[in-house]
Amino acid sequence: xxxxxxxxxxxxxxxxxxxxxxxxxxxxxxxxxxxxxxxxxxxxxxxxxxxxxxxxxxxxxxxxxxxxxxxxxxxxxxxxxxxxxxxxx
Amino acid sequence: xxxxxxxxxxxxxxxxxxxxxxxxxxxxxxxxxxxxxxxxxxxxxxxxxxxxxxxxxxxxxxxxxxxxxxxxxxxxxxxxxxxxxxxxx
Amino acid sequence: xxxxxxxxxxxxxxxxxxxxxxxxxxxxxxxxxxxxxxxxxxxxxxxxxxxxxxxxxxxxxxxxxxxxxxxxxxxxxxxxxxxxxxxxx
Amino acid sequence: xxxxxxxxxxxxxxxxxxxxxxxxxxxxxxxxxxxxxxxxxxxxxxxxxxxxxxxxxxxxxxxxxxxxxxxxxxxxxxxxxxxxxxxxx
Amino acid sequence: xxxxxxxxxxxxxxxxxxxxxxxxxxxxxxxxxxxxxxxxxxxxxxxxxxxxxxxxxxxxxxxxxxxxxxxxxxxxxxxxxxxxxxxxx
Numbered sequence: 001x002x003x004x005x006x007x008x009x010x011x012x013x014x015x016x017x018x019x020x021x022x023x024x025x026x027x028x029x030x031x032x033x034x035x036x037x038x039x040x041x042x043x044x045x046x047x048x049x050x051x052x053x054x055x056x057x058x059x060x061x062x063x064x065x066x067x068x069x070x071x072x073x074x075x076x077x078x079x080x081x082x083x084x085x086x087x088x089x
Numbered sequence: 090x091x092x093x094x095x096x097x098x099x100x101x102x103x104x105x106x107x108x109x110x111x112x113x114x115x116x117x118x119x120x121x122x123x124x125x126x127x128x129x130x131x132x133x134x135x136x137x138x139x140x141x142x143x144x145x146x147x148x149x150x151x152x153x154x155x156x157x158x159x160x161x162x163x164x165x166x167x168x169x170x171x172x173x174x175x176x177x178x
Numbered sequence: 179x180x181x182x183x184x185x186x187x188x189x190x191x192x193x194x195x196x197x198x199x200x201x202x203x204x205x206x207x208x209x210x211x212x213x214x215x216x217x218x219x220x221x222x223x224x225x226x227x228x229x230x231x232x233x234x235x236x237x238x239x240x241x242x243x244x245x246x247x248x249x250x251x252x253x254x255x256x257x258x259x260x261x262x263x264x265x266x267x
Numbered sequence: 268x269x270x271x272x273x274x275x276x277x278x279x280x281x282x283x284x285x286x287x288x289x290x291x292x293x294x295x296x297x298x299x300x301x302x303x304x305x306x307x308x309x310x311x312x313x314x315x316x317x318x319x320x321x322x323x324x325x326x327x328x329x330x331x332x333x334x335x336x337x338x339x340x341x342x343x344x345x346x347x348x349x350x351x352x353x354x355x356x
Numbered sequence: 357x358x359x360x361x362x363x364x365x366x367x368x369x370x371x372x373x374x375x376x377x378x379x380x381x382x383x384x385x386x387x388x389x390x391x392x393x394x395x396x397x398x399x400x401x402x403x404x405x406x407x408x409x410x411x412x413x414x415x416x417x418x419x420x421x422x423x424x425x426x427x428x429x430x431x432x433x434x435x436x437x438x439x440x441x442x443x444x445x
Contacts, residue, residue: 001309008177012170042090051178058343076090076147081279088275089318097266101259131179140267165236186444190437220357229445254357254414268398268432325432348368355364356407
């Protein structure tokens with residue numbers, strides 16, 4: 001998984017049923033030192049993260065749908081933790 | 090997941106049975122600000138999206154087949170929502 | 179999923195049992211306008227495609243094994259449709 | 268799968284329940300000759316690896332959650348072995 | 357899936373239980389004409405391949421674990437066939 005920083009959210013007409021109560025975040029992928037890399041993505045919020053939070057982001061559809069508390073939802077990216085500290089040995 | 094814009098559709102001889110009633114869209118991946126990036130892809134339509142709609146696109150085979158209402162279909166990309174608004178904090 | 183054009187096949191000693199009756203195609207990924215991109219791949223044939231056919235290619239192991247009529251086979255790419263027409267709105 | 272070297276760990280507020288007892292490692296992907304490539308990733312520790320260990324890293328959500336002893340956890344990368352020797356024929 | 361050539365093996369302390377009897381191969385991805393591309397990977401051996409064999413390589417965790425005869429092992433790449441011939445139409 002990778003780290004990211006919550007930078008916004010997406011409001012969507014969620015016609016597909018498993019999405020109805022889901023919160024969608026915009027997450028900027030970041031390096032371990034906090035610097036940005038790559039493009040922002042849209043992820044389901046599994047931990048009620050807030051603006052600016054440094055978060056753990058999983059990228060697999062099957063795993064991510066579990067994090068959102070749904071067994072079969074069409075989700076391919078989810079925020080599953082808020083990071084407190086990154087330590088190098 | 091990523092955002093996209095519906096730009097066309099694909100008509101296919103769908104010999105594999107799980108595809109028979111499936112609508113296939115051409116979707117151009119877009120940035121959060123609406124600008125294009127990457128190549129257009131073919132995705133199953135899970136929300137009855139129309140021409141020009143800004144949509145949410147999932148990319149996992151297992152998750153995507155769920156969005157299309159099929160538990161085991163051979164699908165690896167699906168449109169699962171129509172986007173109303175993108176907000177940055 | 180992406181489009182491709184059937185350009186050859188692969189004959190393999192298929193020691194792993196789920197492969198015994200499987201036909202393997204060489205598929206060149208193509209753009210929506212028919213031009214080539216990327217490298218040719220090996221895919222399981224789920225629709226009995228022929229030489230030169232323009233086909234739909236799924237890329238997920240789990241989904242692809244379903245298209246080949248096997249629930250647990252070790253397959254990560256499959257041809258699941260023959261394309262008749264690509265239309266832009 | 269690929270090889271990596273354990274270089275640190277991540278402490279996270281793990282609000283999503285399947286993560287509560289999970290140890291998260293920072294792993295630098297390495298070539299077979301031991302040289303670095305790509306960016307460090309965050310992986311669940313399935314084998315109690317230590318600082319500097321050369322490890323085997325799997326990258327699939329479904330498979331990786333199994334390695335962590337959880338059937339449905341939101342995990343997309345896991346350390347599943349410690350490498351003793353790399354041999355070329 | 358892609359083609360590869362077996363170039364070595366990896367000996368690992370396999371603390372995660374599903375790995376105990378598994379043989380790990382080093383495989384160099386190759387083009388259809390036999391030339392190398394990309395970096396060598398580590399794959400589970402599903403067909404008892406030998407040094408120098410030209411093989412079929414699947415890259416999905418779920419599918420690959422099936423090829424190794426395990427339903428839930430932490431495997432994301434497996435050798436599932438030995439190639440006899442590549443033919444272009």
